[in-house]
Amino acid sequence: MDLQLDQLRALDAVLTEGTFEAAARRLSVTPSAISQRIKALEDAAGRILLQRSKPVRATESGLAVLRLARQVALLAGDTARELGDADRPADRPIRIPIAVNADSLESWVMPALARVPAGIFFDLHREDEEHTTRLLRDGTVMAAITATATPVRGCKVDPLGAMRYRPMATPDFAGTWFPNGPTPAAYTSAPVVHFDRKDDLQFRQLRRRVRRDVDPPSHYVPSSNGFAEAVRLGLGWGMLPDLQTGTDRAAGTLVNVDGDSAIDVPLYWQQWKLHSPALSAVATAIADAAATALSIR
CATH class of the missing domain: 3.40.190.290 (D-Maltodextrin-Binding Protein; domain 2)
Structure with missing residues (x-):
């Protein structure tokens, strides 16, 4: 199962913000890009991860992937702060x-x-x-x-x-x-x-x-x-x-x-x-x- 970082970030953003539009604002992309990333993530996982309700909710499988997404985001942030990554500077929250x-x-x-x-x-x-x-x-x-x-x-x-x-x-x-x-x-x-x-x-x-x-x-x-x-x-x-x-x-x-x-x-x-x-x-x-x-x- 090949899960991309941008796809995991999209899932985290959608479930945190509650809508595709709000997730798009948070990640500074279009709602269409968020939708495409979620679709690609669901294809890679081989199952539906989100209930398209208002607010958007995770399926049981979606909760498992959400946990992974947030673990990856936290560890990536820790590493970026340690290295002073130019794309994610040490002061990025x-x-x-x-x-x-x-x-x-x-x-x-x-x-x-x-x-x-x-x-x-x-x-x-x-x-x-x-x-x-x-x-x-x-x-x-x-x-x-x-x-x-x-x-x-x-x-x-x-x-x-x-x-x-x-x-x-x-x-x-x-x-x-x-x-x-x-x-x-x-x-x-x-x-x-x-x-x-x-x-x-x-x-x-x-x-x-x-x-x-x-x-x-x-x-x-x-x-x-x-x-x-x-x-x-x-x-x-x-x-x-x-x-x-x-x-x-x-x-x-x-x-x-x-x-x-x-x-x-x-x-x-x-x-x-x-x-x-x-x-x-x-x-x-x-x-x-x-x-x-x-x-x-």
């Missing part, structure tokens, strides 16, 4: 897609990425830490912060630490809905805030205390800052990370509705097994920041 859970993104990941050497750029995909490995598996990202210790095929895993979450609420909310403390009856009836329908932390806390599945009145706020703000405004209780609530706890504006109760969520760095200086630089920055931010090991 390398793009690394990474899956990150919302709470890490809002608290400690951005300062970590700011330490990465110039010329490396990021395409961040926000996803629940329990689901980021899906994006690694299908080739959408090269690395992920995940709660899964088992490596995805072709990836390696390093532990980062853990984020500690507590069931927090305003003092007024706790006094109204938990007057007798964290009883099963209180947990069953008290309004709760969820990040989204993939967010299982509140249900984990409920199962610990009620010992059965319950469905209390719920708000869904799919924003890390918005989620914390909903709890601060008294809309409900929610599992908030210590990294977001230190000032609130010190000032007494948020309290733990369940004494010292907490849930520790372990986090891991998974990345493709590639000898890539750029990817290694990102991994080092993430590990260094996690050593400070995630003190629970």
Whole structure:
């Protein structure tokens, strides 16, 4: 199977941008040239790689070739930067897609990425830490912060630490809905805030205390800052990370509705097994920041 570099770049661009036209703009060619390259790539692979929908989507075979395309692009970029290639100078950017859970993104990941050497750029995909490995598996990202210790095929895993979450609420909310403390009856009836329908932390806390599945009145706020703000405004209780609530706890504006109760969520760095200086630089920055931010090991 003879796959050309320009064809692989076209596939990556189409799936990143979502349309042939946008891919053409990114690569500074015509949409017709993109179409021809994709057709040639599919002929070489002997199968359909793209679903011509809006946005364009990869078939299962397309995901396998996409992973190859992004590996080749990363390694080619590393080599060009090392050699100072005239056609791809050392300052030409390398793009690394990474899956990150919302709470890490809002608290400690951005300062970590700011330490990465110039010329490396990021395409961040926000996803629940329990689901980021899906994006690694299908080739959408090269690395992920995940709660899964088992490596995805072709990836390696390093532990980062853990984020500690507590069931927090305003003092007024706790006094109204938990007057007798964290009883099963209180947990069953008290309004709760969820990040989204993939967010299982509140249900984990409920199962610990009620010992059965319950469905209390719920708000869904799919924003890390918005989620914390909903709890601060008294809309409900929610599992908030210590990294977001230190000032609130010190000032007494948020309290733990369940004494010292907490849930520790372990986090891991998974990345493709590639000898890539750029990817290694990102991994080092993430590990260094996690050593400070995630003190629970």
